[in-house]
Each structure stands twice: as C-alpha cells, then as structure tokens.
Amino acid sequence: MKTIVLAEKPSVGRELARVLKCEKKTKSFCEGKDYIVTWAMGHLVELADPGEYDEKYQRWDLKTLPMLPEKMKHKVIRKTSHQFRTVQGILKRKDVDRLVIATDAGREGELVARWIMRLSGWKGKTERLWISSQTDQAIREGFKNLKPGKNYINLFHSAEARAEADWLVGLNITRALSCRYDTRLSAGRVQTPTLAMIVKREEEIENFLPQEYWNVEADLGAFTAQWRNDKGINRFSQYEEALALASKMEDGEAIILEIDKKKKSEAPPKAYDLTELQRDGNRYLGFSAKKTLQVLQGLYERHKYVTYPRTDSRHITTDMVPTLKDRLKAVRETAYRDQINSLLEKDLKPGKNFVDNSRVTDHHAIIPTEEKADLKNLTVDEKQLFDLIVRRFVVVLSEPYRYESISMTLEIKGEKVYARGNRTLEKGWKSIDRQSGYSEGENDSQLPDQALSEYAKGDLFPVKSVSTRKGLTKPPARYSEATLLTAMENPSKFVSDKKLKETIRQGGLGTPATRADIIEKLLSSYYIDRKGKELVPTAVGMELIRIVPDMLKSPELTAQWEQRFTDIAEGREQTRAFISEIREETKRLVSQVKNSKLTYEPKNLSRKDCPMCGKKLMEIHDKKGNPKFVCQSLACGYEDEPEKKNDPYRRQGRKEKAMNSRLVRQYSSKEKDTMTLGDMIKAQMKDK
Template identity: 50%
Template sequence: MGKQLVLAEKPSVAREIARVLGCNRRESGFIEGENYIVTWALGHLIELAPPGDYNPRWRKWTLTSLPMLPDQLTLKVMDSTKEQFATIESLLQRTDVSDLIIATDAGREGELVARWIIEKGGYSGAIKRLWISSQTEQAIKEGFANLKEGYLFEPLYEAAQARAYADWYVGMNVTRALTCRYDARLSSGRVQSPTLALITEREEEIEAFSGEFFWTLRGHFGPFSATYQGEDDSSKIRSEELAEKIASELEGQTGQIVAITREEKSEMPPLAYNLTELQRDANLELGFSAKETLDTLQQLYERHKIVTYPRSDSRYITQDIVPTLNSRLKALEATPFGLVSNLYIEGGYREDLERFVKESGVSDHHAIIPTEQTVDLSRLSAKEVALWQLVALRFMEVLSGDYHYESITIEVAVGPHRLLSHQTFPIRQGWRDMARLLKREGEGISEPLPPLVVGDSLKVERISRRRNATKAPERYSEGTLLSAMENAGRFVDDSDLRKNLSGGLGTSATRADIIEKLIQNYYIEREGNFLKPTPRGREVIRLAPDALCSPVLTAKWEERLGKIAEGEEEPQRFIDDIKEST
C-alpha cells in the first residue's frame, strides 16, 4: 500500500496534522512521513479565469462587450500561489500516492478550495474526507480513524461551485456595466449590494426622522418610586404644560396602594455561540470589528486549539459531543471558571435537549465551545484572552440553571392619577452567576421593600420631571449589521422566500469580509463604533439594479443551492438560468 496524501487548507493546520500523524521530514511545500504526505493550500490557490481569458474583446471595459457569458468557466492558478500549486500537482502525480485525503475546512468553501486544486491538478484517484470540528490531537486522531468517502461530499462541492459561477456571471457583468455606464469604478454583487442597501436605507431613515419632545413624571414615596401612567397606559406626556399641571396635582398629596402583583419568573440561559453572535457580542463588549473577531478566533482554534471550529452557523451541539463535556470542563481548571467547572463535573450540570443538544440544529459544525485542550491563559495575548473568555463564559452559562426572580408591580392611586412601580428581586441567580467569575458587575438589584399591602397610604414626597426626545433610528454598528445580515429574511415580504433566507446574507465565514470590502471600496466608513454610507456608496445603490439590492435574489439562490447540495437539482440548470437572467 502506498502513502496517503493529505491536503490541508493552511500551513499551520498542515503542521499540526503532520505532527499527529508522525510526519517529520520537512520539504518545500509538504511534510512527509512513513505513511502520509501532508501538504497545504494557502486558502484559495485556484480562481475562475477573468473575462479576457475567454475572449480578447472582453479585455477592454466597454458596454458593447456585454453581456460576457462564456459557455464554460475555466480554472486558473493564482499568480501568487503558483509555486505551492506546482508542489501539490507534483505530489498528486507521485506513483507511491495511493489516495488523497481532503483536510481543508469542513464546509462548502473548504470543499471548493480542495476540489478546484484536485481538478486543476488532474488527479483522478481515490478520495477520502477528514471532517472535524476542532484541531486538538484527539480530534485529529479520531477524524483519521473515521475518514469519510469523498463522493459523499460531491453535491456540497457542486453547490459551492455553482455559487462561485453565479457570482462570476452576475458580479463581472454588473460591475462592468455600472463602471462603463457612469464612468466610475463601481462594483456590485449579490451579497455586497443588499448589505450596502441596508446601511444606506438606514441613513435615509435617520435623515427623514423628525423627532419630538415628551415628558415623564416619577413620584417618590419613600421606600420606592413609581412612574405616572396616562389614560392610554403610556408614561409619555406630550406637552410641558400638561406635565406641570399633573405634577402640581401630585406633589405633596397622599396616595393609596390599589394593587400589588407578585409573580415568580425565570429566564433560561442564552444559546451557545455561532460565529455571527460571537462577532456581535465581541463588537458590543470588546469593541472588536467582525474581521478582528474572526482572525482572533482563528488563532484560538488553529494555534492554541482551545476553541472549536470558528466559522460555525449553529448554536447547538450534537448528542455525540455530550460525553466530552466533562473533559471540556476539566480543561478550564486553571482559569477563572475552574472552581465551578469542577463542581459541575462532580455534581452534574444542565443538559438541555432543546437549547443545547439538538441534532436538527447542526449542519456542518456544532456551536463554538471550548475544546478538551487544557487552557493556559498566560500563553494568550490580551485580545485572545478577552475573546476566549466570551466563549467560555457562554459555555458555562449554557450548562447552568435558569435565573429565577420575583417581579413585583405596585399600583398607586393619587386622586385621579395612576402611578406604577416595577421591582425585580433575584431568587436564584443561576446562569447569571457565571459573569461574576470574571468579576463583572451584574444588573442592579432593587432595594428590599418594607411590608406593603393594598390599602396602605403613602405620601408623595416629591415629583421628578424629565424631558425626553424620541430617538432617530440608530446607525448600524458592525454587531447590529451582522445581526441584520443573519436575519435578512425579515426584510422580505414573501413568506416562501423568507424561509430560504434563514441563513441570511452571506455566511458566518464571509460576512466579516463583506463588511471589510465595503470599507475598502469606500462605500461605507466607520464613525466611532458605527457604520455610515459614503456618497460613493449611496450612488452605487442608486445606480444598481433593484433586484441586486434586495435580499430576494439571495433567497432564490440559496433555495436552489440547498437543493444542489442535497442532490435534488442539477447544478447546470441553475447556472443556465443565471446566465439567461444576466
């Protein structure tokens, strides 16, 4: 039996796989051992050829050259990666190679990276697939012990390639049309354009906003305070004159408690992190950009091996991960979570079949959680520590009990006026206790109330007045934009199309790059923690076809790409339809 050739996506991943497989002879572009040869891509080594490669007439940017619809798109080795591709190509042709193991990222894009290399390299031998969610030694060993047949992932590759082809046909033609028609270098795309449209539409809402003032009154009764409620059950008073009139009728008067409602409530832990949710929280709490979060997370995954696969779109784990939870808790022993993690190992923890363990909620990869690798925080940078703590904190919260609290509402009548007080008193902190391990302050807790019963009389000691203003819609931050992209279905009226946008605009893996591309093209700019469109970006949306600025196009594509990935639609039919509509 010959040697198995392993193709990883990055050099760092390849080095770790080679170490685990016992490969120690380093050569230029690969590492060889007794039974394996491990080589690597550098992300994409292959791209779709540019228009000029199909027709010399298409090298010149003119409207008369449109549309550019080659019968068959071809692959081209990227200039910057020719040397590494030549290395892989020579390895694919070695007579002592018995089969190829694809070890690129386990997902649609990773499959495309590998398959284009295989196709361009002319390999036609046996193919196996390594499909793992973490880079620990144990995960790699288990993955190689349970390699999958390569043909099982051919529909996934076909879906990835169909999307790449469609993006070429639409992006190349629309970008050239806009640039030539308006004599300015403008670009547009299926995901980029609706994302930019979200930002420009929000800016238009802000500019069209006409605010107004309103007033609120709060009565202080000694042990508690309460807010004035109008006849419409609103606390807003539309004029200062009316607010002053009501205040004068309340001040110094004696009120009576007419109702006390007590209710015990609970709040379940949040769901585990997927990439988009982690990027949102990292932006909100740490000030990280989406790309900064992904890059830091990639280091925690590849270099330190203390978190699972970063580009996950799932917030759940599968049943086979449950037996590993104790080992993952054990790995936190030398961190601020160590005391509680040991208690959980000894005394048990929550295993919620609806909010954490959910087979139907996992496609390619489960939620982002700690691995079984022992954590040494001293080896991490400040950014890595901060982001890892978010992941670990959420993991511990998911395994913890509900937060229980008592909600008390007190209604006080002062003459014809009503005032309401809402009080919250924790009973059991549950999952909210986890944040205290990082010395984070919890939410404010109401002061204990004295014994109160319906009928008690209380004097209004004073009335505080506050002028407020209705707020304009807020610009998107990177965190809120990521959420809007992930939930783009809410911007689509058609219910069937909305279902096909369940994955949102772009993917967990690509959204950060889309935002960065919009910034690099000077279509949007950062202003503090917010994003605003530039005049150039607003002009692009004004000029681009309406269909390209709506999430509907992505919804239609994703429906069909999903069918291709499941083997339910022929990819060529999809491509033909894209070319016809272009």
C-alpha cells in the same frame, strides 16, 4: 501504497502530519510511511478572468456586456502556482492510490479541494475528513471515521454554483456600472444589500425629526411610580397636559389596587457561533469582525484551545456531553476557576438550550477543546477573546437566573400609576456573566426595578412629590459592526415575500465566515467609513445605492440564491438549471444599467482636482482616520494621502509609484538632460 492528505493551510497540514507521523518535512509537504500531507494555502485554483475567454473582455467596455461564457474556465492562481504544481505532482505519483480531503469542513473548503482535484486530473479513491477541532484526539478519531468523498459531491456543486453565479452577476454588474458612469464602482449579491441597509439607516437619521415628550412620575418615598393610561401610553406630547396631571396628583395618597408576584427563571444565553462572537468582540473588546475571526483562527489552529470557528450553530450534539467535564478541566486555570470547580462537582445535564442535535448542521457551537489552556502562550488579543469564549461556556453550563417579578397598580386621585420590581432568588449564571446587562438601546417606557416585595394590596403611601420628566425621541442608531452583523444575520424585515422571509431568516446575508470580509470590502471600496464604532456611508456609497438596480439592493436576491444553494447541496436541484436562470438574470440586470436614465452625482466631493484627469477628488478616511483623497475616474485611480506625504520613512505603494511615473512622463521635458562630447561634435557638424 500511500494516501495523500490535502489540508487547506500549511499550519493545519503540519499538525495533521505530526499526528500521522510524517517525519520527512519540506516547504510544501510532509511525508511518512503511510501518508503524504500537503496543503492548498487557501485557494490554489479560481475561476478564470474575463480576458481569458476572449480578448475583447480585456478592456472594460459597455458594448461587450454581458459576458456569458458557454462554459466556465478555471486557472491556477499565479502567486501560489508553485504549491499547485507540488500537489499535482504528488497526486500523479505511482505510489499514491487514495486522497483524503482535509480542507475546512464546509462548503468553501470542499470547493478548494475539488477544483485542485479537477485541474490535477485526480480520478482515484477519495475520502473526507470532517472534524470540528484540531486536537490530536479529534484528528485521530477523524481518521478512524473517514467519510466517503461521494457524500459531499453535492456540497461541492452548491459551492461551485455560488462561485459561478457571483462571477456572472458580480463581474458583469461591476463593469456595467463602472463603464456606464465612468467611475470605479462595484456591486454584488451580498455586498450591495448590506450597503443598502447602512444607507437606508443613514437616510432615516437624516430625515428624523425629534419630538419632545413628557413622563409623569410620583415619588412615594420607598419607591417611584409612573403614570400611564389604559392603552399603556405613558407620554404627553404637550407639557401643559403633563403639568396639569402632576398638579392634580400633588399632595394626594397612593393606594395599591393590585399586586402581582410571579416566580420566573431566565435560562443562560446560548453558546457562541461565529456571528455572535464577532458581535461580542466588537461590543466589549472593540474588535472588528475580521479581527475577531483572525484571532479566533489562531486559537483554533495554532493553540487548539477552541473548536471550529466558522460555524453557524449555537448548540452541541448529545454525543459531546460526556466530554464537557474534560473541557472544563482544560480551562480551569482561568478567571473562572471557582465556578468551574463547582460545575465539576455536579452531574452536568445541559438542556435543549445547549444540546440539540437538530440545531447542528456542519459544525457545533464554538466551545473550548480538551487541550489544557496555558494563558502564558497567548497574546493580549487572544487572551481577551478566549476569556469571552470560556466565560460563555461556563455560563451556558450554569444554573438559570431565578427571580420574583413584582408589578403594582396604584391609584392617586383617580389616576393609575405603576411600579415594577424584581427580587433575586438565585443568581445562577448572572453571577458569572458580567456583561449580561448589555442593551442595544434605551427604552424610556421601561419602569426601573425596585424593592417591592414587602408590600401588599391596600397599602397606602403619601405622595411626596410629582415630577414631569422631559424626553426627546431619538433617531435610530447608526450601525456598529455588532449591530450590522445582527442585521446581516436576519435581514427579514427588508423582505416582503413571506416564504423568502423564512428562507433569509435561516441563512441571512452571506455566511458567518464571509460577513467580516463583506464589511472590509465596503470599507476598502470607500463605500462606508468607520467613525469610532459607527459605520457611516460615504457620498459614493449613497450614490451607488441610488443608481444600482433595485433587485441588487434587496436581500431577496440573496434569499432566493441561498435557498437554491441549499437545494443543490441536498440533491433537490441541479446546478445547470440554476446557472441557466442566473445567466438570464444577468442579462436583465446589465440591460437595466445600460438603459438607465440616472446620472452619477455623488455629493460632498472635495474641492481638490485630480492632477491626473482633472475630476474632483473624493475625501475619505483610512483605517486610522486620516484624510485621503481618491479619484473615482475609471481610467485614473489616483490617490493622495496628505498625512503621509511628509513622512521620510514611508514606502511608496505600487499604485503610487505607477502614478508618479505617469506624472513624470506627462510633465517632463522630452529633451535630453545631458550631452556627451560626441553629441556636441555632431551638433557642431550639423551647424556647418
């Protein structure tokens, strides 16, 4: 008898088949003496569309809402139905008696496999492959240590609960908003609070009133010192006050009243999880979150140079420590050869900052595998991202940065001034991490680092000059993808409930694997625009947040759901109870939209009228920054891209072809363009 191995993607499936010696290869599966390896091509099964429950749901109509099917149906995805039939056929073979689930080791991967098993009618023995890298050694070890499939049934129930809840709330609210305001709108439990954060930041910027302030600094020759009062305030709101203080201290003498020296150390930053890597990919490489994940997926699946990408952990487990030197050897031929050789000469003893079993859930941090890296096999993007991962791995294993912190309190004519400095003792990891100085913003209250180690209490310094430095308070910065990912990871400041604050601090908005898609969805729905690295809400995005029910704007809904999903996955709650509450919540949300007195009036619409329906077009920008005009009418959907109109080589999209056909039908003459000889004879006979 044979075992069927179900992978999530063809590339992963073929690698598993190679290791399992499945030499017979087809387009849809590989077969060997003991194993048949096939794959899902992502999802093969999904929840059925509303129209498959009742014909009345095929039309978008406010009267038919809410849509609350008694039991959720599933359907095979049409474009990959051929692959489903292949998998189903293998599962029904008489010589197959065991199934190994080898989809991605996580909640979504479990859902992919279990829905296929359900629609295929599989009832046989099921085991689970749970690995964190795609190297041959990891695959072999994984098959030696397969887990019982029943161990992951609650994980599947958690994933299914999420999918059903998103269907119930997302589809109902999207239809309700779109029908109520006759425009294409969409909402969801992760998408909408994420957009709300971007809109709130934009409103803070628009309402911000800059204020002038002045600092007072004394030049003491060897270093400078800054004035601040006993409460730590170093600013004057009135220039005259700052100037009066500067004049008072002119020509004075500074004496050191106190000097404080402390030896300190700074541990290396933690290893990468997906979100942190996406942040750095955006900061340093200009990659979008989605691009970082795509490139990372190639490094994991195709090259096998890095471990599982979709992780939310920044630690490894103790059993992995013996593999660290092999991983270092595998990346020796990189820009960090000298540092790696130095590490290989030592007995590696990483601390809790890197090794902590309690901080690893499904998968450990993203680190290099033991597969020897050949940079010649990588694209430019892959080299850049791999460099970030290797550098962080070397940094994490390096010694702390050790320094002496020095702070001084001085007095000039009765006024206190302060100076600060650091003296490096051992560079440690900072000699490697060229990007360690990255900062999200500037803080004018921070004193500059200076060389102060040679001075002592009581030392005197003549005041060379005293200056006033003008500053202007700044509004909060717009979100970049890097800072938005941070906010999505920990949106607790937008939550008032203390218990929910802790829940959302643990989970955040979405998962590391879905956050990139959420940002892309907001862009493709024209709710936000990219302007350089900044994410800016469009007029429609701001208007959507104004009219959407309050419950959907706050991360609290997601926090509540994520806590329930965790409870289901750990067996503390039943799916049925959760879905029952979601159905009631859906009714309330739909009712709020139906009964809303608000009107939909997005600002900054263009002056151009839609040629199809006459409504004003909204101006947005495509990925390249070119203008694009879109009709927001629910029944229309016209799109106009002026930058591409005169391009003779461009291909028309499906939507544009449909629009052109409708325009032709609408404005063309109904009379025949030509007449045959027979038509002419018939016409003559009619006249007679």
